[in-house]
Structures are given as C-alpha cells and as structure tokens.
Amino acid sequence: MPMKPKLVEAFNIQIQAEFQSAYTYLGMAGWFTENNLPGFSQWMRIQWQEETLHAMKLHDFLHSRGESVTLRPLTAPSKKYTSSVQVFEQVRKHEQSITASINDLYELAFKEKDLPSQIVLQWFINEQVEEEALVMEIIERLKLVGSDGPSVYLLDRQMSSRTMPVDVSAT
Template sequence: MDKKLIKEINKQLNFELESAHVYLAMQNYFADQSLAGFEHWFNIQYQEEVAHAQKFMNYLNDRGIKVEISGFGNPKNEFNSVLEVLEASLNHEKEVTKRIHNLMDIALDVKDHATVSFLNWYIDEQVEEEANFSELIDQVKRLDGKGLYMLDKELASRVFVPINKE
C-alpha cells in the first residue's frame, strides 16, 4: 500500500477516536442538563465513532499494516445551549467529511482500488452524519420548551447498529 495513504488512514482512524471523545463530552453536557434523550443519542454517536475507528483499524490490519494510536487534546466540555452543541457537531462532521474526501482523493491518485471501494462506505456515511445533525438543528430551532422535552423523549429511542449488521 502507498505510504502516504497508510499515514493518512492512520491519522483518520485516530481522528475518529478523537471524534468519539468530542461526543462523549457532549453526552455529559446533556447529562448535566437532565436531557436524558440527548444524553443517550450522543452516547450512540460516541459508539458509532469508535466503530468507525475500528473499521479503519480492521482494514489496515487486513492489508498487513500495523496501526499506530496517538493521543489528542481535551474536547470542549462547556456549552451554552442545545443548539450550540448541535452546531459544533455539524461543523465537526463537515471537517470529517473533508478529511474522508481527501483520503479518497489520495486513494484515487495512487489507483488503490480496494481502498477506493472501502472508502465509499465512509463517503455515504458522512452524508448521513451531516443530515442527522442538520435535521436536529432544524427541529430544535422550531421548538418551544415543551417541544424540547418531546424531542428529548424521541431521541431516547436511538439504537446503536453495529457496522457489519447494516
């Protein structure tokens, strides 16, 4: 496998773990706000990010490449509103999308067809991720206090779906 591509995939899997950390901090903001549905929803988001990292790790392992795990800085723990958390999340996902697209550009460049095929899953997943947060932002913007309570109840029903079962 191309050295630069390996390095960038390794970097991305660490960024997925960092994303998990970002959402874990948000989960705990909601716990503190007694919004149990949002808390649960962000815990699922956290689990998804770990699964995204694991999927990258498995891929590199399958290609005979040793993964390197790195550290990262503290995530943001303080927020002023539900909307602020959701907008920070959407921005974060836009950054992830940019990075996945960059990985795809490299894979195409070096004609690594297996990696192109592998990355397609993430390209599709990012459309979903951005849509999830955009929709939540739209919903929260339309809500009054009682509506937020109802939305919180609804978010409590999100389930974690393991990647290989999708």
C-alpha cells in the first residue's frame, strides 16, 4: 500500500536528521582526536556509524514501500567546543531534538493509519530512550572525574571499548 505523500516527506526529513547526526558526531570525533582523547574519539566514530545505520534503515524502508528517497543537504558541524562535558551536553540536546522529531513522525504515521511505519518507528522510539540514558550516564561520569588527569585517562580508555551493536533490523 502506498504511503501518504506527507508521510514520505516526513520520513525524508528524518533521513536528513539522522545523516546530520552522523555528520555532527564525526565532527566531535575529530575534536576529541585533536584534544588527545582517542577513546572518546573512537566512541564518537561508533556513534557516527550508528546514526548512518539509522538513516539507512529509514532510507531502505521508503524503498521497500515503493517510495522515493530525496537526499537533502547537510550543514557543517561546529567544532567550537570548550570541554568534553560541553560536547556531551550538545549530544544530549541534539538527541532530545531527535527524540521529538521521531515522536512527531510516529504521531503522523498513527494519524495516517500507516501500520508498517508505526512498527519501524517503534524501534527508533526505544533507541532514543537508550541513547538519552547512555549520554546522561557519560555526562555524569565526566562530571565525576572532572579535570583529574589519571581519571580522565582511564575514562578515555574505557570509552574506546565501545563496539558496533548487532543490527537487530537485519534479522
């Protein structure tokens, strides 16, 4: 069954938002590398990959519904960060805005009675809860270690252990 044009448009905007997230996190990965925190940089690279995967999940969903994907322009991420905590505060703000747009998208899918869209978006709703919780945890840890060199070093090592999760959508 074809999707309503308004819903297709909203999915395309969300694809852009996910790619924009990826690009933003790649910028942050660069900032961490340039500030001698390779573990945090690695964590951000995983985040970049994850967001790209999110974009592709929606991208492929539109195609599987026989709809058209329209890629939109991305903007250059800012690299004017003052501290690791500030970077993660930005991540938190960004993820909150993504949560809001996912929720709006779900609401539209619900209003349009598009059941497959609702199901695909439920995955994203869960993902946003997990992401926001994870980011909060990192902010708390960063605040805890403050500027204590050895603790920052250990936290950076710990951050480097993050790996890509198995793509559940592939099953």
